[in-house]
Amino acid sequence: MRGKIISLSATVLMTELMLWAPPADVQEVPNEIQETRQISVEPAVDPLIIEAPESGVIQRPVYTDEEAALIKRVMLAEGQSEGVDGMWLIGSVIVNRVNDPGTDWPDTVEGVILQKNAFSSLADGNFDKVPETTAEADEAWQRILDGDVCPKIVAFENIKSNKLDRWFLEAFTFRHHRFYTKKDDQWG
Numbered sequence: 001m002r003g004k005i006i007s008l009s010a011t012v013l014m015t016e017l018m019l020w021a022p023p024a025d026v027q028e029v030p031n032e033i034q035e036t037r038q039i040s041v042e043p044a045v046d047p048l049i050i051e052a053p054e055s056g057v058i059q060r061p062v063y064t065d066e067e068a069a070l071i072k073r074v075m076l077a078e079g080q081s082e083g084v085d086g087m088w089l090i091g092s093v094i095v096n097r098v099n100d101p102g103t104d105w106p107d108t109v110e111g112v113i114l115q116k117n118a119f120s121s122l123a124d125g126n127f128d129k130v131p132e133t134t135a136e137a138d139e140a141w142q143r144i145l146d147g148d149v150c151p152k153i154v155a156f157e158n159i160k161s162n163k164l165d166r167w168f169l170e171a172f173t174f175r176h177h178r179f180y181t182k183k184d185d186q187w188g
Contacts, residue, residue, distance in 0.1 A: 061099075063145070067109040071095075071144075072137040074113055076130040077121030078156075082175050087140035089174055092150035100154065104182070155180040 075087035097105040168180030
């Protein structure tokens, strides 16, 4: 009986402390959350990092202006309504396909984008209707250039469709798109 009273008293005391605690500033983030944000999980392979065999120096690939323009157009045509994050995810798919060590996709930006049935916006004409770039597309592209690429995603489709799950493994859904990784996950 005594243990239950102590337990009950501790619960009441904790409840009172929570009720009497001064209100937290909404803008302030608790230290535990700040520390959690700083922890990052490194992908097994960063597809944007390439080690030059002759020097051993690690470098990021350089994209030509034409390649960047193509990627930004596809990001806009496929994800203009998805905002910066959605366009960044679509750009990540393109970059991951180019850098995929397998033979599933061409190894050039133009080859990946122009591959038959790769992006619906080329077939439905939306690619030709969007502007060359916008501030949001530039921001999404800059994230990719800075090495911030969503790892391993190699395909996406509208959430109303479910054709790709025959060939790919669903990774997550973001707004109006479902994103996929390779089923065999042979990165690296």
